[in-house]
Amino acid sequence: MQNFSLLSLLRNAVSGHRDWKPFWRDAAPRQSYDAVIVGGGGHGLATAYYLAKNHGLRNIAVLEKGWIGGGNTGRNTTIIRSNYLWNESGALYEHALKLWEGLNEDLNINLMFSQRGVLNLAHNLGDIREGVRRVEANKLNGIDAEWLTPEEVKEFCPIIDISKTARYPVLGGTLQRRAGTARHDTVAWGYARAADALGVDIIQNCEVTGILREDGRVTGLRTTRGTIMTPKVGIVAAGHTSVLASMADIRLPLQSHPLQALVSEPVKPIHPCVVMSNAVHVYLSQSDKGELVVGAGIDAYNSYSQRGSFHIIEHQMAALIELFPVLSRMRMLRTWGGIVDVCPDASPIISKTPVRGLYINCGWGTGGFKATPGSGWVFAHTVATGEPHPLNAPFALDRFTSGALIDEHGAAAVAH
Amino acid sequence: MLKITCPWCGAREEIEFSYGGQAHVAYPADPAALSDDEWAQYVFMRDNPKGVFLERWVHSQGCRRWFNAVRHTVTHQIDATYKPGEPPPAQAGVK
Numbered sequence: 001m002q003n004f005s006l007l008s009l010l011r012n013a014v015s016g017h018r019d020w021k022p023f024w025r026d027a028a029p030r031q032s033y034d035a036v037i038v039g040g041g042g043h044g045l046a047t048a049y050y051l052a053k054n055h056g057l058r059n060i061a062v063l064e065k066g067w068i069g070g071g072n073t074g075r076n077t078t079i080i081r082s083n084y085l086w087n088e089s090g091a092l093y094e095h096a097l098k099l100w101e102g103l104n105e106d107l108n109i110n111l112m113f114s115q116r117g118v119l120n121l122a123h124n125l126g127d128i129r130e131g132v133r134r135v136e137a138n139k140l141n142g143i144d145a146e147w148l149t150p151e152e153v154k155e156f157c158p159i160i161d162i163s164k165t166a167r168y169p170v171l172g173g174t175l176q177r178r179a180g181t182a183r184h185d186t187v188a189w190g191y192a193r194a195a196d197a198l199g200v201d202i203i204q205n206c207e208v209t210g211i212l213r214e215d216g217r218v219t220g221l222r223t224t225r226g227t228i229m230t231p232k233v234g235i236v237a238a239g240h241t242s243v244l245a246s247m248a249d250i251r252l253p254l255q256s257h258p259l260q261a262l263v264s265e266p267v268k269p270i271h272p273c274v275v276m277s278n279a280v281h282v283y284l285s286q287s288d289k290g291e292l293v294v295g296a297g298i299d300a301y302n303s304y305s306q307r308g309s310f311h312i313i314e315h316q317m318a319a320l321i322e323l324f325p326v327l328s329r330m331r332m333l334r335t336w337g338g339i340v341d342v343c344p345d346a347s348p349i350i351s352k353t354p355v356r357g358l359y360i361n362c363g364w365g366t367g368g369f370k371a372t373p374g375s376g377w378v379f380a381h382t383v384a385t386g387e388p389h390p391l392n393a394p395f396a397l398d399r400f401t402s403g404a405l406i407d408e409h410g411a412a413a414v415a416h
Numbered sequence: 417m418l419k420i421t422c423p424w425c426g427a428r429e430e431i432e433f434s435y436g437g438q439a440h441v442a443y444p445a446d447p448a449a450l451s452d453d454e455w456a457q458y459v460f461m462r463d464n465p466k467g468v469f470l471e472r473w474v475h476s477q478g479c480r481r482w483f484n485a486v487r488h489t490v491t492h493q494i495d496a497t498y499k500p501g502e503p504p505p506a507q508a509g510v511k
Binding site for chain 2: 240242243246251252253254255256300301302303304305309310311344400401402403
């Protein structure tokens with residue numbers, strides 16, 4: 001791997017930037033691997049990286065049906081936080097946040113990780129109770145959290161309208177100062193580059209069309225680039241997980257929906273943090289390029305098309321202007337959608353399956369980006385050892401049979 | 417925005433409707449006899465096909481009645497809508 005350093009930057013600047021090497025090899029599939037990860041998004045690449053780094057598996061591959069960074073990893077609103085309510089989720093997301101805090105150095109790449117703080121606003125009594133409860137729950141779990149009054153909200157984010165005459169006045173908010181944003185597609189590129197350097201084959205334009213099994217055990221995969229034999233398969237395919245699982249006759253509690261986001265024209269820095277609001281339902285940050293990044297809600301119906309309805313965007317813009325009247329004449333440049341796999345309890349499934357050797361990491365729904373490093377870390381453990389890591393044991397598929405759900409609809413902050 | 421034909425009111429815009437998920441998930445005939453796994457199947461597990469899907473909608477801003485639709489989850493094309501209790505129209509692509 002070509003290391004980034006001040007020296008390498010200077011050397012390449014002098015030679016006109018002609019000598020930079022590709023981040024990863026364009027690998028062709030081999031006939032067999034020790035383990036194969038299906039899905040080359042952030043979670044899949046992180047899984048492969050930690051399989052190689054933490055567990056010493058080098059003869060492994062990541063299969064991606066499109067291109068690296070072309071799925072939800074490059075389509076989200078890049079928000080990172082760990083202020084979830086329950087102990088199980090708090091531990092999982094906080095583990096991820098701690099990994100984010102050292103990830104630039106670990107991957108030797110600038111992820112533009114910015115701990116600018118995330119505000120979750122309260123607009124009614126229910127929001128206040130839920131918010132204060134979550135702040136206290138976070139503190140008990142060692143996660144930084146604060147409750148802010150409307151005036152403190154205004155001080156932290158000056159462009160918010162906190163007037164009492166607003167239709168949904170701001171009554172307070174939770175703040176996690178260690179939360180923030182990162183450049184999303186660099187996360188995929190950084191993990192791909194680091195995994196490739198450890199010998200992982202990253203195979204693009206390779207779609208899985210069948211899962212080979214013998215005596216209830218996985219033996220390989222049929223793909224558009226030939227058959228690949230392997231005793232271990234990890235499916236990390238977000239919105240398409242149900243499609244892959246059905247190839248192994250596994251039924252999941254997932255529903256796939258389009259989730260949209262949009263960006264404005266770039267402007268000078270006006271918005272210093274990330275703001276989320278459940279009640280009027282919008283979330284807003286400003287990228288380093290200056291664009292305002294706005295998240296929308298999901299379309300109600302099931303869909304596999306990577307586009308959403310315009311009336312969802314219209315609803316989002318109404319909420320945005322309600323909270324930030326200063327943005328009323330801002331022009332929006334682009335909208336796009338990704339397919340998210342929504343789980344009934346708004347928590348992920350990181351689990352073994354009834355098929356031996358087949359593991360799934362899915363159900364992240366509208367909020368998977370923030371968990372990328374932690375998700376890869378615990379899923380790599382699950383795939384390598386065949387047993388869940390203590391952090392993901394509560395997130396097993398059998399919780400829908402036992403009833404031990406982890407309801408995070410409040411902390412998920414996107415209506416579904 | 418989809419244009420959805422309510423079997424009672426005719427074609428209306430999508431914002432008049434609410435979504436109800438997979439159709440034809442019948443309440444268990446003998447609930448007391450169900451195992452935990454069978455309850456999980458009934459309560460949580462759902463089909464999530466990439467293709468033709470039989471699904472429920474309710475005309476919440478209109479007649480407020482439920483009905484079923486045959487819709488493709490990639491093209492969003494609605495091939496048919498029909499009243500509850502009626503069988504899905506027999507056609508290619510429907511499982």
